[in-house]
Amino acid sequence: MLLDILIVIIAFIFAVTISNTIANESSAIGTLRASGYTKGELIRHYLSMPVIVTFLAAVVGNILGYTVFKDVVVGMYYNSYSLPTYHTIWNPGAFIKTTLAPVIIMLVVNLIVIIRMMQHTPLQFLRHDLKKTKRKKAMRLPRWSFMSRFRLRIMFQNVANYLILFVGIFFIMVMLAMAVGMPDTLDYYKKNTDSMMFAKYQYVLKSYVDADGNVLETDNSDAEKFDMTSLLRRSDDFDEEVSVYGVETDSAYVKLKDMDSLKDNEVYISDSFADKYGIKPGDTIKLDAQYEKKTYKFKVKGTYDKSQSIAVFMPIEHFADTFDFADGRFSGFLSDTKIKDIDESNIATTITIRDITKMADQLDHSMGSYMQYFQVLCILLSAVMIYLLTKLIIEKNETAISMTKILGYDNREIAGLYLASTSIVVVISDIISVVLGAKVMDIVWRIMLQTFSGWFSFHMTPVGYVKMFAFVLIGYLIVTVFDFRRIKRIPMDMALKNVE
Secondary structure, eight states, X not given: OHHHHHHHHHHHHHHHHHHHXXXXXXXXXXXXXXXXXXXXXXXXXXXXXXXXXXXXHHHHHHHHHTTTXXXXXXXXXXXXXXXXXXXXXXXXXXXXXXXXXXXXXXXXXXXXXXXXHTTSOHHHXXXXXXXXXXXXXXXXXXXXXXXXXXHHHHHHHTHHXXXXXXXXXXXXXXXXXXXXXXXXXXHXXXXXXXXXXXXXXXXXXXXXXXXXXXXXXXXXXXXEEEEEXXXXXXXXXXXXXXXXXXXXXXXXXXXXXXXXXXXXXXXXXXXXXXXXXXXXXXXXXXXXXXXXXXXXXXXXXXXESSOOSSEEEEEHXXXXXXXXXXXXXXXXXXXSSOOOSSOGGGEEEEEOHHXXXXXXXXXXXXXXXXXXXXXXXXXXXXXXXXXXXXXXXXXXXXXXXXXXXXXXXXXXXXXXXHHHHHHHHHHHHHHHHHHHHHHHHHHXXXXXXXXXXXXXXXXXXXXXXXXXXXXXXXXXHHHHHXXXXXXXXXXXXXXXXXXX
16 A cells, blocks of 8 residues: 555656656757657657656666665564565566556656647747746735745745645655554554453353363352354455354443343444444344354444454343353353463463453564654655755746845845745645545555454554654755755846846
């Protein structure tokens, strides 16, 4: 998913770059067209260089990917699991996604943009008149200070470029939402494991009777019997395994309202079950037996928030009747203290807080390096994209900047006009994109997890939002250094040379 978003950003940058190149060289293009060069010749000329550069970058990227950067990924691989020694092989699928796709996108995007821009006449190119819309009457501005009105005018003159800037920041923010939100989500579940467990110990027995046929008992005063089985929620994508629990009506661990008044077909379901499939109280759910041709229908009475699994809860008496189990049968014990008077040979498994957090710990341990990698990548991407767009804005206003230098304004004052305007737009876009990016990531996360067994919601901490905002801002601060140097290099005689 991150790779797909990255390819969209690359295509976006390609389109902006080639448009900027043609706009800067419009005089030369107009001269060539007037001299007899055809549109096809110019299209091939402007298309060849970016495609050649992309092809060379793809070749170099593959060489580095299978040599230098290979060791980075190998380190992540060995940090993930106890996996066997790897062997480097050529991956055709990766080659298509990382090499052929960018080259094809570069070819198609540039071809579309170049063909569209070549529709202008030679005279329009010579006059730098590449806008489709005619110049409109200047908008009346508020009676603010001169500098404030100047900055506002710059914003209105570059609305199209600022809109492109906003879209680019938004795409990067979606990537950042994944890179920052994934560790936040795992950390949230690790910290809240206590509130998602029935009891500190959940003992699942091999059988409720021992080898001599005696019913297993314990002297733990806080131990409580429960029964459980597994059913399937079938769908076109895959069959989700659902844990069905039978618990005491006055359970000290699974505390549910009105358990003693539930009808035979009424149940409670976990919040995770309800959240994943959009189930509400009053709905009817249909579950199938795993190894028999039996279907069970239950009416949802309510939800239970202290369970992370996809689960259904009913009174243990109803449980036995529903599944035709023998009276007195049970699957195990719930307890807040360790049970020591049941032989280990009778216990199938013991579930503790540590067992629940292992999944989150392992994901955090294995995916943490990838997420840090993408955070750095997003900072670099934001810097590159913002640099290209602010460069376009400065080049578009080179004549005006040159004129302000003639009028006596120094480089700092000019930077205060043009860079401050862009800074305002970047900060506003950054704030809006942080919220939108997290919302989009939440939707994408839900779509992603629909194809997996189990469920856990996407969580972003306030610090995570701040980090997302700061990462793009860091990229922009890097860019301002280059933009200030570009403004300093604009000569005063440019305004005189370009007067028509």
